[in-house]
Amino acid sequence: MGFILVILLLVSVAYSQDIVRFGFTAVVAKEDIESIEHFLNYLSRRTGYRFVPVFTKSYDEMSYLLSRRIVDIAYICGAPYVEDKDTSNFELLAVPLHKGKPLYYSYVITRRDKAYKSILDLRGKPYAFSDPKSNSGSLVPTYILIENGYKAEDFFNPIVYTYSHSESILAVYYGFVEGASVDSIVFEQFAKKTPEIASKLKVIEAYGPYPITPVVVRKGLAKSIKRTVRDTLILMARDAKGKKILKEFALDGFTVVSDEFYDPIRDMISTVKAFKFPYGNEEVSRQAP
Amino acid sequence: MKKLVGKLLNLSIGTKLTLTFIALIAITSIPLSFMVIRFSEKVYYERLYKSLIGSVRSEELQIRYYIINRDFWSLFKFVKGLMEKSPVSEAVVIDGKGHVLAHSNPQKYPIGSLYTKEGDINYPIVGLSSEIGKVILTLDKDSIKAEFKPIRFFLIASAVPFTGISFLLGLFISHRINSRLKKIKSSIKEVKKGNLENVKKVEFKEKDELQELSDFLYEIIQALKNYYENISYAQKFYMNILDTINELVFVVDKEDRIFYVNKKVESFGYKINNLIGLNIENIIENLEKENGNNSNYREVLLKLEGNREAIPMLMGTVAYEDWRIITLIDISERKKMEDKLKRAEILSRLGEMSVNFAHELKNAMLPLNLLSGVSEFSDDDIDVIKNSLTRINKLVNTFLNFAKPVPVEITKFNLSSVIEDILSIVESKARSKSIKFIKNVKDIEIKSSRDLLEIVLINLLLNAVEAIDDSGEVGVSAYIKEGELYIEVWDTGKGMREDEMKRVFEPFYTTKESGSGLGLSIVMKNIYLLGGSLELDSKPGKGTIFKLHIPLAGDLKG
Numbered sequence: 001m002g003f004i005l006v007i008l009l010l011v012s013v014a015y016s017q018d019i020v021r022f023g024f025t026a027v028v029a030k031e032d033i034e035s036i037e038h039f040l041n042y043l044s045r046r047t048g049y050r051f052v053p054v055f056t057k058s059y060d061e062m063s064y065l066l067s068r069r070i071v072d073i074a075y076i077c078g079a080p081y082v083e084d085k086d087t088s089n090f091e092l093l094a095v096p097l098h099k100g101k102p103l104y105y106s107y108v109i110t111r112r113d114k115a116y117k118s119i120l121d122l123r124g125k126p127y128a129f130s131d132p133k134s135n136s137g138s139l140v141p142t143y144i145l146i147e148n149g150y151k152a153e154d155f156f157n158p159i160v161y162t163y164s165h166s167e168s169i170l171a172v173y174y175g176f177v178e179g180a181s182v183d184s185i186v187f188e189q190f191a192k193k194t195p196e197i198a199s200k201l202k203v204i205e206a207y208g209p210y211p212i213t214p215v216v217v218r219k220g221l222a223k224s225i226k227r228t229v230r231d232t233l234i235l236m237a238r239d240a241k242g243k244k245i246l247k248e249f250a251l252d253g254f255t256v257v258s259d260e261f262y263d264p265i266r267d268m269i270s271t272v273k274a275f276k277f278p279y280g281n282e283e284v285s286r287q288a289p
Numbered sequence: 290m291k292k293l294v295g296k297l298l299n300l301s302i303g304t305k306l307t308l309t310f311i312a313l314i315a316i317t318s319i320p321l322s323f324m325v326i327r328f329s330e331k332v333y334y335e336r337l338y339k340s341l342i343g344s345v346r347s348e349e350l351q352i353r354y355y356i357i358n359r360d361f362w363s364l365f366k367f368v369k370g371l372m373e374k375s376p377v378s379e380a381v382v383i384d385g386k387g388h389v390l391a392h393s394n395p396q397k398y399p400i401g402s403l404y405t406k407e408g409d410i411n412y413p414i415v416g417l418s419s420e421i422g423k424v425i426l427t428l429d430k431d432s433i434k435a436e437f438k439p440i441r442f443f444l445i446a447s448a449v450p451f452t453g454i455s456f457l458l459g460l461f462i463s464h465r466i467n468s469r470l471k472k473i474k475s476s477i478k479e480v481k482k483g484n485l486e487n488v489k490k491v492e493f494k495e496k497d498e499l500q501e502l503s504d505f506l507y508e509i510i511q512a513l514k515n516y517y518e519n520i521s522y523a524q525k526f527y528m529n530i531l532d533t534i535n536e537l538v539f540v541v542d543k544e545d546r547i548f549y550v551n552k553k554v555e556s557f558g559y560k561i562n563n564l565i566g567l568n569i570e571n572i573i574e575n576l577e578k579e580n581g582n583n584s585n586y587r588e589v590l591l592k593l594e595g596n597r598e599a600i601p602m603l604m605g606t607v608a609y610e611d612w613r614i615i616t617l618i619d620i621s622e623r624k625k626m627e628d629k630l631k632r633a634e635i636l637s638r639l640g641e642m643s644v645n646f647a648h649e650l651k652n653a654m655l656p657l658n659l660l661s662g663v664s665e666f667s668d669d670d671i672d673v674i675k676n677s678l679t680r681i682n683k684l685v686n687t688f689l690n691f692a693k694p695v696p697v698e699i700t701k702f703n704l705s706s707v708i709e710d711i712l713s714i715v716e717s718k719a720r721s722k723s724i725k726f727i728k729n730v731k732d733i734e735i736k737s738s739r740d741l742l743e744i745v746l747i748n749l750l751l752n753a754v755e756a757i758d759d760s761g762e763v764g765v766s767a768y769i770k771e772g773e774l775y776i777e778v779w780d781t782g783k784g785m786r787e788d789e790m791k792r793v794f795e796p797f798y799t800t801k802e803s804g805s806g807l808g809l810s811i812v813m814k815n816i817y818l819l820g821g822s823l824e825l826d827s828k829p830g831k832g833t834i835f836k837l838h839i840p841l842a843g844d845l846k847g
Contacts, residue, residue: 126400128362158400162362176365176395 023074027213035248046232059133063088079135093217094254105184105208106136127156128168128180141181303463310455322444345412356422364391378429485514537617653680719754729766741815749778756782779834785827
């Protein structure tokens with residue numbers, strides 16, 4: 001039973017024959033609505049389809065919406081892709097390029113005035129994860145702690161789920177948590193837009209690189225639409241307008257990868273699961289402090 | 290405290306008024322400001338509580354959901370939001386056991402820490418049946434105070450002009466009162482200087498108590514003016530009287546310094562101005578302070594300037610507590626008259642005396658007459674002639690001596706020892722008789738004429754001895770009473786008849802065979818010279834007493 005928050009921004013539904021609902025998750029700063037609008041407008045002009053943004057709080061919700069065909073295309077994280085693509089019936093459409101590569105990092109951040117040097121120094125402290133299913137904001141630190149012999153739920157006191165990398169950054173900034181694991185692209189984007197906040201923060205560890213957050217598509221979507229959208233994304237970096245919009249998301253363009261590209265994440269999940277760790281289960285992870 | 294009250298009371302009316310105005314403003318504005326602030330604070334607090342509770346209530350369902358789901362981050366955003374409300378200094382959401390779920394200051398109160406503070410607002414979050422948590426807000430008193438800064442500032446800022454206005458008002462009124470008082474004062478100053486004529490009525494625009502006071506003062510000054518006019522008239526009147534009378538009038542203070550003398554003194558060559566402040570002893574001789582006896586006239590001498598002879602004066606004194614009035618009457622003319630009278634009296638006595646003298650002379654010459662027819666004188670005859678001539682010579686000498694004025698010399702001597710000496714002479718003459726002498730004289734020193742007194746006493750005592758035939762008593766007593774000498778001489782001899790008593794003082798009257806008849810007249814003359822009096826009392830067969838009353842030195846006549 002999840003609380004589902006769906007915001008449908010209907011740009012125009014008067015006479016379009018094809019409406020494509022594009023889902024956004026914590027992999028982008030959802031607060032940056034202007035950039036998202038620019039992106040979708042660009043896609044609309046290039047493809048002729050009407051794009052409507054759909055936001056969810058969690059990856060679970062997005063997977064659910066994809067499985068129920070409420071969302072057609074979604075920009076999600078590598079970990080939920082690996083976990084949900086079969087059960088929720090979606091597949092890779094394209095992957096973005098960050099600094100020319102479809103790779104990113106999981107940063108461990110703290111306030112600049114703190115003396116922490118590693119995630120291991122934050123034992124017993126409140127620590128922010130973004131989404132329980134996030135790769136950089138949950139899976140990676142859980143995996144690192146397991147490798148060091150700790151169970152994340154016991155190691156931190158407590159884990160604070162913000163469901164958003166940018167909120168995790170704010171939680172560290174306000175001192176509500178001592179540290180957080182965040183998406184490196186989101187952090188850099190955030191730092192660029194609000195340098196006064198970023199200047200109070202520091203990255204003490206960077207894990208990775210990991211396969212970047214993918215754009216997925218529900219399997220049932222018309223193949224023509226899939227192809228048109230994928231081509232548009234891949235060609236986006238070639239024209240100035242597209243490039244400019246990509247830059248707003250700190251991206252260089254889109255490419256296509258095969259499913260195996262996500263094997264490192266798949267391996268981490270299996271490692272975590274092999275430890276019989278109740279991963280991604282809210283009932284267990286949300287312990288009382 | 291008393292000093293302070295005293296100081297305050299001594300302030301000028303103006304300052305008092307100004308202070309009163311300021312005090313009034315302070316008394317009214319301070320409690321008023323206090324009440325306004327208290328009231329607005331109360332209203333503010335009520336509003337604040339209402340609004341804060343309202344904002345928690347509006348989020349209550351969300352908070353409940355966050356608490357149940359342990360959505361720390363959402364709770365944090367909620368408390369962060371509450372912090373945006375200005376006076377909230379601390380906002381916290383705790384669970385049912387008091388553990389922090391989210392605190393506005395997470396560094397101090399991290400998740401899971403125990404929170405025991407009460408806070409100002411406690412809003413319980415209730416689940417289906419029981420309390421699952423609480424929102425606690427603590428208010429920042431300082432920032433609330435800061436909220437009231439504008440109100441305080443406004444109240445103070447409004448009190449300042451009020452105080453200023455009251456200060457100026459006080460100043461204005463006090464200035465007005467002072468300037469009016471000054472006008473009144475200046476007319477009083479004129480009064481002080483004695484310029485009663487220059488005092489004009491002071492009129493103010495304000496017909497208030499000051500005007501009344503000024504009018505009242507003016508009336509008093511007018512009354513004073515009349516009074517002074519009367520007094521100065523009376524003064525002139527009495528001065529004129531005093532200056533026209535024939536007496537010298539002095540007024541002296543306790544130290545006998547003259548502070549008033551009438552014009553009469555100028556007729557004695559003195560200038561009034563030279564006498565004022567001078568001790569009166571400098572111009573009056575024999576001035577003895579009397580023991581408060583007023584109007585006791587005595588003779589004194591008024592000294593004159595230069596080497597002129599002092600003038601006899603009759604002095605009267607009226608003493609008051611701090612001053613004395615001394616009056617002097619010139620008695621020099623009277624003195625001359627008295628001397629003339631005395632001479633006339635002596636001459637008349639001499640006339641009387643001459644009759645007796647002639648009679649005695651005739652008696653003394655009788656043998657000579659008888660013998661004038663004898664051609665040859667026997668020895669007896671010659672003896673008779675010699676005796677007669679001796680007697681005539683004696684008579685003539687005595688007669689001459691009586692008429693001759695006697696110089697009076699005043700000395701100080703012991704009366705008791707003088708009487709003792711006289712008694713020893715008298716006793717030697719009374720050896721043939723059995724006389725008991727009784728002397729009752731205190732050991733007193735007196736100032737008088739010793740010669741005159743000796744002659745008086747010898748004569749009286751010899752008369753007393755002669756009055757006793759064979760035996761009896763002769764007594765003398767003397768004492769001083771109120772500055773005057775009293776002497777009594779008595780005997781228990783044969784006494785006198787009334788007709789004898791009348792004649793005894795006549796010169797040459799005698800009952801004795803060998804007496805000159807001048808004894809008692811000499812006594813009388815001497816007592817007169819001593820300024821005294823004499824009383825005689827006698828009864829035949831019982832005895833005689835002479836009572837003398839002689840004033841002591843300073844009052845001698847002659």
